[in-house]
Amino acid sequence: MRVATRTIYYNLQKKLLSLEEKQQKINEQIASGKVVNKPSDNPLATINVLHLQTAWSQVQQYQRNMEATKTWLNLTESALQQTEELIGRAKEIATQMASDTQNASTRALAAKEIDQLLDQAISLANSELGGKYIFAGYKVNTVPFSKVGGSVQYNGDTNTIQIPIGQEESLPINKDGQTAFMDADIFTVLGALQTALENNQTAEIRQQLENLQEVADHFNNQIVDIGSRLNRLEAKQNILKDLDLFFQERISAEEDADISALVVDLKAKELAYQAALLSSVKIHELTLLNYLR
Amino acid sequence: MSGVSSVFNIAKGALQAQLLSLQVASHNLANVNTPGYTRQIALLETQPSASTGRLNLGLGVNVASITQAVDIYTSQTIHRNIADLSESDTKASTLNYIESLFNDTSGTGLAQALSEFWKAWHDLANNPSGIGERTSLLGKAENLCSFFHSLRNNLSQIIDQANASITIALQEVNVITSQIAKLNGKILEAESAGAVANDLRDQRNILLEKLSNYVGNVYLEDENGGLKIWGGQGLRLVDGLEYWGLESDDGQIFWNDIPVDISKRLTGGKIGGWLDIRDEIVPQYIANLDELAGTLIAQVNARHFNGYTLEGETGKYFFKNFQTAPELPNPSDYTNAAAYIQLSTDVLGNPRNIAAGGSTGDPGDNENALEILNIQNDDTNSITKWVYSERGDARASITLNDTLEHYYHNLIGEIGLLTEQMQQKQEFMQTFLDQLRTVRDSVSGVNVDEELVEVMKIQRAFEAASKLISVADQMLQSLLEIR
Numbered sequence: 130m131r132v133a134t135r136t137i138y139y140n141l142q143k144k145l146l147s148l149e150e151k152q153q154k155i156n157e158q159i160a161s162g163k164v165v166n167k168p169s170d171n172p173l174a175t176i177n178v179l180h181l182q183t184a185w186s187q188v189q190q191y192q193r194n195m196e197a198t199k200t201w202l203n204l205t206e207s208a209l210q211q212t213e214e215l216i217g218r219a220k221e222i223a224t225q226m227a228s229d230t231q232n233a234s235t236r237a238l239a240a241k242e243i244d245q246l247l248d249q250a251i252s253l254a255n256s257e258l259g260g261k262y263i264f265a266g267y268k269v270n271t272v273p274f275s276k277v278g279g280s281v282q283y284n285g286d287t288n289t290i291q292i293p294i295g296q297e298e299s300l301p302i303n304k305d306g307q308t309a310f311m312d313a314d315i316f317t318v319l320g321a322l323q324t325a326l327e328n329n330q331t332a333e334i335r336q337q338l339e340n341l342q343e344v345a346d347h348f349n350n351q352i353v354d355i356g357s358r359l360n361r362l363e364a365k366q367n368i369l370k371d372l373d374l375f376f377q378e379r380i381s382a383e384e385d386a387d388i389s390a391l392v393v394d395l396k397a398k399e400l401a402y403q404a405a406l407l408s409s410v411k412i413h414e415l416t417l418l419n420y421l422r
Numbered sequence: 423m424s425g426v427s428s429v430f431n432i433a434k435g436a437l438q439a440q441l442l443s444l445q446v447a448s449h450n451l452a453n454v455n456t457p458g459y460t461r462q463i464a465l466l467e468t469q470p471s472a473s474t475g476r477l478n479l480g481l482g483v484n485v486a487s488i489t490q491a492v493d494i495y496t497s498q499t500i501h502r503n504i505a506d507l508s509e510s511d512t513k514a515s516t517l518n519y520i521e522s523l524f525n526d527t528s529g530t531g532l533a534q535a536l537s538e539f540w541k542a543w544h545d546l547a548n549n550p551s552g553i554g555e556r557t558s559l560l561g562k563a564e565n566l567c568s569f570f571h572s573l574r575n576n577l578s579q580i581i582d583q584a585n586a587s588i589t590i591a592l593q594e595v596n597v598i599t600s601q602i603a604k605l606n607g608k609i610l611e612a613e614s615a616g617a618v619a620n621d622l623r624d625q626r627n628i629l630l631e632k633l634s635n636y637v638g639n640v641y642l643e644d645e646n647g648g649l650k651i652w653g654g655q656g657l658r659l660v661d662g663l664e665y666w667g668l669e670s671d672d673g674q675i676f677w678n679d680i681p682v683d684i685s686k687r688l689t690g691g692k693i694g695g696w697l698d699i700r701d702e703i704v705p706q707y708i709a710n711l712d713e714l715a716g717t718l719i720a721q722v723n724a725r726h727f728n729g730y731t732l733e734g735e736t737g738k739y740f741f742k743n744f745q746t747a748p749e750l751p752n753p754s755d756y757t758n759a760a761a762y763i764q765l766s767t768d769v770l771g772n773p774r775n776i777a778a779g780g781s782t783g784d785p786g787d788n789e790n791a792l793e794i795l796n797i798q799n800d801d802t803n804s805i806t807k808w809v810y811s812e813r814g815d816a817r818a819s820i821t822l823n824d825t826l827e828h829y830y831h832n833l834i835g836e837i838g839l840l841t842e843q844m845q846q847k848q849e850f851m852q853t854f855l856d857q858l859r860t861v862r863d864s865v866s867g868v869n870v871d872e873e874l875v876e877v878m879k880i881q882r883a884f885e886a887a888s889k890l891i892s893v894a895d896q897m898l899q900s901l902l903e904i905r
Contacts, residue, residue: 130861130864131864131865131867131869131872132860132863132864132869133461133863133864133866133867133868133869134454134867134868134869134870134871135454135455135863135867135868136859136860136863136864136867139856139859140856140860143856163527165527166527167521167522167525167527167838167841168521168524168525168527168834168835168837168838168839168841169517169518169521169837169838169839169841169842169845170838170842171838172835172836172838172839172842173835175527175831175834175835175838176831176832176834176835178527179526179527179533179827179831179834179835180828180831182533182537183533183537183827183828183831186537186541187540187798187799190540190541190544193544194544194547194548197548197549261551261785261786265786266784266786267779267782267784267785267786267787268784268785268786269551269784269785269786270551270785286782286784288784288786288787290786290788291788291789291792292547292548292788293544293547293792293795296799297796297799299792303786384527416870416871417870417871417874417875418870418874421874421878
């Protein structure tokens with residue numbers, strides 16, 4: 130086929146431009162470290178990466194949610210444990226005072242200690258986390274337990290606060306005050322014990338000692354329940370940690386560039402570019418004009 | 423006539439013919455880089471012979487005509503493909519721009535803003551009474567709204583740009599068709615004597631290629647050498663000396679000042695590309711963006727309305743609601759939602775009015791925040807997806823069940839796919855056209871070496887003719903020396 134002179138130069142230009150474009154593309158990938166820089170680079174990978182990023186960012190959110198949940202549950206557990214210890218102390222006193230060797234004055238003294246324990250129990254039931262009462266149900270800004278006359282009154286509600294820890298999965302983070310304290314009658318029992326001690330009624334003291342055992346059992350159950358939630362939380366945390374890594378790897382596999390392969394590719398393109406430049410010089414030299422004198 | 427004087431005549435004719443050939447070769451060499459130039463050939467033929475008695479003597483050489491080395495079939499294919507190429511060129515570069523608007527791969531964009539919005543709801547659920555969390559949520563929501571607005575706005579601007587480009591292109595088309603009509607006249611005039619108006623034809627060809635660049639067309643040469651051109655589907659643009667103009671008015675395109683929109687009949691070229699972008703590609707993305715914004719407003723509001731604010735009030739909207747918005751009377755029609763989406767007056771500047779509570783305004787009640795968070799992963803959400811075709815005349819919608827984020831991700835993927843396809847088409851068309859041009863230039867293009875050889879050949883012939891004159895002169899001299 131005849132080749133027009135302008136075709137030779139046009140093709141040369143095109144070849145050089147297209148090689149430059151390819152080098153630019155590889156440079157972009159090396160600079161960004163990604164093979165997918167625009168949706169059109171790989172539409173399917175783009176959708177995958179976006180889906181994965183959403184899922185990954187949710188996993189990270191669930192992890193953050195769980196940190197908050199954990200603090201809340203830990204504080205609940207420790208408040209309940211301290212209350213349990215307090216009941217233990219009350220039981221000791223009751224056992225001691227139920228003995229016939231005690232008299233009215235020692236019992237009056239013990240009554241004062243029980244009164245202090247009752248105050249301590251109320252203050253534990255009013256535990257706060259960041260200005261919020263943890264045993265108040267939804268009414269986290271209201272002091273949940275207050276002494277009215279001779280008895281203790283609950284001002285909170287019986288709602289359970291749920292925090293999402295996964296898709297369609299949430300964990301209750303609180304124990305409402307009704308379930309945790311009022312249902313066990315802890316304040317009534319302590320109050321009755323105090324009255325019995327003040328009135329020096331041995332039989333009543335024994336009665337309240339039995340009641341205290343029931344209160345202790347109740348708190349033990351509550352602590353076990355919180356403990357099992359914490360276990361569930363930890364297991365979930367481990368799963369999410371794995372998922373976190375999994376998503377990082379998947380996203381990286383979809384969009385990250387293989388730098389060494391790209392560098393080799395770039396070298397090849399450079400070589401082709403140089404060859405094109407060389408041949409352009411050669412073509413320029415080859416003409417009949419050189420032989421016409 | 424015969425004898426020595428006849429030799430003089432033959433030599434004279436030969437000198438003239440070689441000089442003419444040299445002129446054609448020079449013209450070719452001079453135009454080696456002229457775009458659209460078609461190589462010319464001086465056709466030599468023997469001078470009609472004269473019979474003297476029983477002999478038939480040749481009378482030398484004559485330039486019969488100067489013709490063009492044209493490849494008609496390739497030229498026509500090139501014209502058609504120029505229109506296709508410039509159409510896909512226009513679309514590819516616009517899609518590149520649209521793609522960059524939707525580019526969320528770098529982690530800044532609507533997808534990111536949407537995900538931040540849900541995170542803010544998470545934070546609120548963790549601390550429903552926190553004013554900091556509430557204020558932050560309103561900030562993220564406003565950010566999301568402004569992403570919707572700017573995307574919507576940028577897409578609308580593409581439509582405005584398309585209209586402006588079409589107006590300019592139509593003016594160009596009118597200039598080109600008027601010039602072609604004028605050239606038709608000149609060619610008719612020049613060729614009436616029988617010669618071929620080579621250079622005028624080259625000019626007309628260049629104009630024809632320019633026209634194909636703007637709009638797809640078909641053309642036909644009549645018996646007098648004039649061109650008839652139809653643009654799009656049977657719209658007469660040029661016929662001999664006559665031409666018909668195209669005008670744009672407020673997005674409509676009129677032919678010959680007849681006020682009927684003929685834009686649907688124009689295809690191919692830049693104008694065809696812009697019309698597809700204006701009436702089909704961009705409106706489809708706008709419609710789908712509106713669906714996303716509308717569905718988000720409807721879903722969030724439906725739940726928010728049932729929740730309780732920190733003040734214990736219920737019945738508040740989070741986003742401005744359709745029913746109460748005069749701009750959007752129909753609650754199921756989400757047209758313009760992406761341009762409209764904004765915070766309701768209930769919550770704007772009033773973070774305590776965010777309804778995080780499910781049953782009370784109690785500070786620990788996060789039930790409704792959880793309810794709203796469920797929207798994020800709800801893949802039973804029904805959301806409409808539009809597919810436009812035939813320049814927006816055919817609009818099909820399907821109802822998908824998917825999460826809002828997946829819907830948007832798929833939208834980005836589709837834009838990527840269309841951009842990729844258009845780029846590939848554009849590259850293919852370019853390569854194809856380059857090949858066609860190589861084929862055409864193998865016939866019509868100038869090759870310097872070839873012309874140089876031609877020049878050497880002519881030079882030798884010229885020398886020979888000169889020698890002939892000197893020989894004839896000597897012979898005449900010898901005769902004259904006879905006493």
